[in-house]
Amino acid sequence: MAERQKHNLSQRFREFEASKTVLFWACAGSVALAIVVGFAWGGWVTGGSAQTMANEAAAKARQEMAAVVCVDRFMAAEDSSVKLAALHEITSAYAQGKFVEEGGWATILPASSPTDRTASADNRKAAALCAVELTKREIPPIASGATPISDQATVAQ
Numbered sequence: 001m002a003e004r005q006k007h008n009l010s011q012r013f014r015e016f017e018a019s020k021t022v023l024f025w026a027c028a029g030s031v032a033l034a035i036v037v038g039f040a041w042g043g044w045v046t047g048g049s050a051q052t053m054a055n056e057a058a059a060k061a062r063q064e065m066a067a068v069v070c071v072d073r074f075m076a077a078e079d080s081s082v083k084l085a086a087l088h089e090i091t092s093a094y095a096q097g098k099f100v101e102e103g104g105w106a107t108i109l110p111a112s113s114p115t116d117r118t119a120s121a122d123n124r125k126a127a128a129l130c131a132v133e134l135t136k137r138e139i140p141p142i143a144s145g146a147t148p149i150s151d152q153a154t155v156a157q
Contacts, residue, residue, distance in 0.1 A: 059122060062108075066126035070106040071133050077105075081140045087131065088139060094128075096135065101127035 007015070018026075038044040045053070074080060083103070090096045100106055106127035 063122055063126045063129060066106055066108045066122065067129035067133060069108060070100065070126060070130035073105045074100070074103070074130065074134060075137075084134060084137065085139050087134055093131070096131035097124065097128035100131045100134070106130050 074083065077083065087096055087099055090099055101124060107123050108126070
């Protein structure tokens, strides 16, 4: 025992001979620690989680693309200033999205069947994004040669 106390820590480390049991549990502990750290802080995910995240990202990209096309279609329409004025008068975000959705500007691919919830949900979300973008736009001035018939609409002559 007196001989063991004379060695410093580095000497004792060099002289240590691990048994198979110690090596096994050291490896098992290292694997467990790597898994915990990887999933908790390393950003590791399971295959199912990765697939879900990829599907959500793809759906969001489709909706954003459809919203850009929707704004372009909406502004290219002949009566876009009248429709934009009508959209600005609607105060509810839900009603604005419904207005755009019912106008058909946000529909890229129609639902293949009445029960196709993915396409209709994408169209609804694209319409909502489109309505948000359209409400940020200024109402263009009434074209020359058009006569206002009320506060909200005009008729071209």
